[in-house]
Amino acid sequence: MNKHLLKRLEQKEYVSGETLAKELNVSRTSIWKYIKSFEQKGYIFESKKNKGYRLIFRPDIPIAEEILPYIKTSIIGKKFYHFPSLPSTNSHAKELLKKDISEGCVIVTEEQMNGRGRKNRKWFSPKGGLWFSVILYPDIPPQKAMYVTMAASIAISIALKEICNINPEIKWPNDILLDGKKICGILTELDAEMDKINYSIIGIGLNVNNGIPSALNHSATSLKKFTGNEVSRVLLLRSILLHFDKIYQYIVCKDLDFIQKSWLSYANIIGKEICVHGEKETIKGRVSDIDENGCLFLSTNKGITHIVAGDIEYI
Numbered sequence: 001m002n003k004h005l006l007k008r009l010e011q012k013e014y015v016s017g018e019t020l021a022k023e024l025n026v027s028r029t030s031i032w033k034y035i036k037s038f039e040q041k042g043y044i045f046e047s048k049k050n051k052g053y054r055l056i057f058r059p060d061i062p063i064a065e066e067i068l069p070y071i072k073t074s075i076i077g078k079k080f081y082h083f084p085s086l087p088s089t090n091s092h093a094k095e096l097l098k099k100d101i102s103e104g105c106v107i108v109t110e111e112q113m114n115g116r117g118r119k120n121r122k123w124f125s126p127k128g129g130l131w132f133s134v135i136l137y138p139d140i141p142p143q144k145a146m147y148v149t150m151a152a153s154i155a156i157s158i159a160l161k162e163i164c165n166i167n168p169e170i171k172w173p174n175d176i177l178l179d180g181k182k183i184c185g186i187l188t189e190l191d192a193e194m195d196k197i198n199y200s201i202i203g204i205g206l207n208v209n210n211g212i213p214s215a216l217n218h219s220a221t222s223l224k225k226f227t228g229n230e231v232s233r234v235l236l237l238r239s240i241l242l243h244f245d246k247i248y249q250y251i252v253c254k255d256l257d258f259i260q261k262s263w264l265s266y267a268n269i270i271g272k273e274i275c276v277h278g279e280k281e282t283i284k285g286r287v288s289d290i291d292e293n294g295c296l297f298l299s300t301n302k303g304i305t306h307i308v309a310g311d312i313e314y315i
């Protein structure tokens with residue numbers, strides 16, 4: 001019930017404790033307790049005798065009460081957890097999966113002490129950024145799992161345009177760039193059998209108002225740095241989850257073609273000269289196409305090579 005309390009109090013008029021209690025079907029003492037708990041988080045309410053309460057200041061914290069009442073989704077956000085600090089939202093999602101957890105569960109944290117990238121690389125995740133994971137059970141073959149990452153990156157690109165009016169570029173396989181610098185990374189972790197994905201955890205790290213360590217200054221940026229302003233993490237998360245839920249419907253109804261076309265319009269990779277840094281070697285070539293699983297075809301001086309994984313660099 002308290003998910004709706006903030007939304008109810010954001011209007012200009014005061015709302016009495018009695019009205020709130022009636023509308024939300026709880027006692028007046030519970031309303032008072034909820035208000036106190038929000039005050040502890042930094043929210044400021046004005047209260048007037050015989051008139052009631054009014055919300056006058058809200059900090060930018062992506063808690064369930066700020067997100068769920070503002071978005072209508074069919075899968076994503078069915079469960080929502082927010083933590084002040086976690087080792088990693090992806091690791092926490094794995095812990096939750098040991099219990100019975102519904103599809104669409106979102107785990108958000110203010111900071112990660114052990115944020116991870118691919119191949120266990122360190123992901124820098126201090127306060128001020130948006131660090132979260134979404135648990136999904138996509139009914140597609142494991143070799144097409146890349147489409148879930150694609151759906152997430154399209155959603156993030158749409159949200160960045162909607163909230164910040166900026167046009168990011170998606171970089172294969174899991175980055176989002178602004179002027180060539182990484183603003184967001186996606187870590188998709190799977191549990192799968194030969195022909196079935198048991199679950200997929202999509203971990204999203206978006207640099208919003210957080211600082212960037214000097215060692216990453218040449219390759220990474222934040223929205224605050226790029227736009228010159230603080231950006232609302234609450235508005236961003238609402239928009240990302242809403243669009244992710246919409247695009248995920250194309251995976252549900254297996255229209256992967258739509259996702260690939262949409263992804264390509266943000267990725268602009270076909271025809272580009274790239275270097276692929278793989279486990280064992282670096283290959284140079286021009287991207288000639290993308291296959292039905294989201295892997296790249298690279299035209300090299302030795303012929304066409306199929307690229308399934310790796311880090312790419314534009315040259």
Ligand code: BT5
Nearest residue numbers: 088089090115116117118121123124185186203204205220
């Ligand atoms: C990624 O890996 O880009 C995936 C990052 C996913 C992070 C999210 S946060 C929520 C969830 N929980 C987790 O524990 N992880 C996910 P990769 O492509 O391997 O890139 C890693 C590399 O990016 C590092 O080796 C650094 O060079 C660089 N890097 C680290 N922190 C960064 C940051 N905050 N912004 C930009 N680049 C960063």
